[in-house]
Amino acid sequence: MIPTWYPGLVALHLIFMVTFFSGTFYLVRLFVMHRQALALFEPDRGILHKQYGKMERTLLYIVTWPSLLLMIGFGVWMAWLDLALLKQPWMQAKLGLTALLFAYHLANQRIYGKLRRGEKVWPAYQLRIWVQVSVLLLFALVFLSTFKQVQWYFGVAGLAVLAVLLWLAIKAFGGKEPATHDAEPGKPSA
Secondary structure, three states: OOOOOHHHHHHHHHHHHHHHHHHHHHHHHHHHHHHHHOOOOOOHHHHHHHHHHHHHHHHHHHHHHHHHHHHHHHHHHHHHHOHHHHHOHHHHHHHHHHHHHHHHHHHHHHHHHHHHOOOOOOOHHHHHHHHHHHHHHHHHHHHHHHHOOOOHHHHHHHHHHHHHHHHHHHHHHOOOOOOOOOOOOOOOOO
């Protein structure tokens, strides 16, 4: 029997999902700005590199990692209280999407490490596209959890339409890359 305080677990699960995704959206935006800063001349490059690194580290280790782990932890607790959920196809699909979300976050951790070391990562335009992967995962997880059905053809069609709309928005409003050079950090440009 599910305890009367079960809705509290659902609420905590949702709260940490919101904080994780908001942190992730901002983290990748910081990656975009950090990547652009690495193409600037000194002393701007060094100052911005240090500042963005501090902001990314704080966001990664104080907001997104704890939120992700707490979101997963409360989800596991809810599943443990109602093991029948694990047999439902929508929940199995949700667990698969959660695994993809965890992998996405590990990729963000890797991008952070490269930026921290001053190494080149994807261009800002590709990072703008990268953040949209988390938007697609958010849509898929929320719709799946709300409708509790797996009708893959509707889901895939809806995500494809959303992906095209997001791509068009990036093209229309993403802006042009700033006119900078691509010298390695700390090295003089040609």
